[in-house]
Amino acid sequence: MTLREFIKPCNFTKRGDGPKYLQLRNLIRKAILSGALEHHDALPAERDLAEFSGLSRVTVRNAIKALVREGTLVQRRGSGSFVSASPNDMQQSTTLLASFSTEMARRGLTARSTWIKRGHFHPSPDEIFALGLPQKSMVSRLMRVRYADDRSMAVERTALPVTILPEPNIVTNSLYATLEELGNAPVRAVQKISAINLRKADAELLNIPEGSAGLKIERVAYLANGMASEFTLSLYRGDAYEFVADLSPKELEHA
Template identity: 50%
Template sequence: MSRIIAIFGAEGLSADDPAPLYLRLQDRIKAAIQRGDLRPLDALPGERDIAEALSVSRVTVRKALSGLVEGGLLKQRQGSGTFVAAPPHRVEQALSRLTSFSEDMRLRGLEPTVRWLAREVSLPSPQEAMRLSLSPSETVCRLKRLRLAGGVPMAIELATIPTRHLPDPTLVADSLYAAMTARGVRPVRALQRLSAANLSAEDALLLDVAPGAAALAIERLSYLDNGTPAEFTQSWYRGDAYDFVAELTLRRDP
């Protein structure tokens, strides 16, 4: 019981809080992990013990745990219980090559997957029109997706492509560049701008990290071989899983 109190607190889940009990229990588990009271690979107390300590039903506990398992924060082993998931393997991506997320992950032996957040055709925003050199009347495909590797959320991407290059957003399965290449449109170079950012509560929830967690914010503008802008993408990579690497050479004096 003392361990449960140390992890979840001595008080039960207040009946005055309108949020569902299972969501409040999830918040307590996340807070315990962030404080270090629960560490990677630590076992959680049993469902019955948690339910009795917090005066909730086992159904509530089971729902809270299963949601965190689906999100990748916890792992369950048949006959062994529930454990804190190990942190994701750090991924290094070279800044000197223009590759897709899917290509990068497969090269590392990780299976890339996508959770679609939005797919639409619309008029461009002023920023998109300026970046892609579009007239206000031209339309764009806008694709927002959560990128996962080995089931672990890695990045949120918002890609904008002129419809003359990609007329239908549903043509994209897991790889945008594969869909563009199939239409004979393949970016060959890109300019990227990296900056530090703190994730909003909404984005942190998608990436299974704490609100305000550090992230790498990237803007990429890619071009075709004739110099035409082809893609404008804004991405937010979780800071605990990604390293971007650039090789630099020192110019020799003449």
């Protein structure tokens, strides 16, 4: 599909998907991720985008500004807007507790999963330690491949005490949405991120070569009462994902 096909008027909804400029932003982003626009390609002029989409130039301008703010596009004075050097990279904040589904929805993408395993199991030593479980307890374990639209992003392995998730099969897409319905949504989490080379089994699940660079993310989430409620080990493909931290000093020193 071409960019013009992505943003044709029939692809905009009257309600439910937010303001028109955000819908246009999401459609342009999808066009970039699909390869309809490649690194450093120029975006058509505002007047052309307005004609293709049936939207006003003000709406088009606001969509472009949003794409520039998030780093998907760069603007060059007198030349126009261009696709940034790494439009296929997914960025995730390391300071915001959000589910994979929520992160993808913010980008106008559809999160989906291929389930590998769901059920009740005896916990591994790592799960016992992370969740503070007795030796003879059971956990609800989820293993799946996560996708953004049709692009594989991560292999995710999650363990939760059965008191937190009594029936693992009720999780359809978003684990955190299910936990919120059960009254067991976490309020904070601690993550550890490290670089790895993906082993054969995980690389095959992601449809990338064995030994490819990846990111290993270990997360322990906690309820408001301090109880450890979730232990997740995620392996992200390194060519499509990066984590961003927004840092600031606790105190500003004045000379």
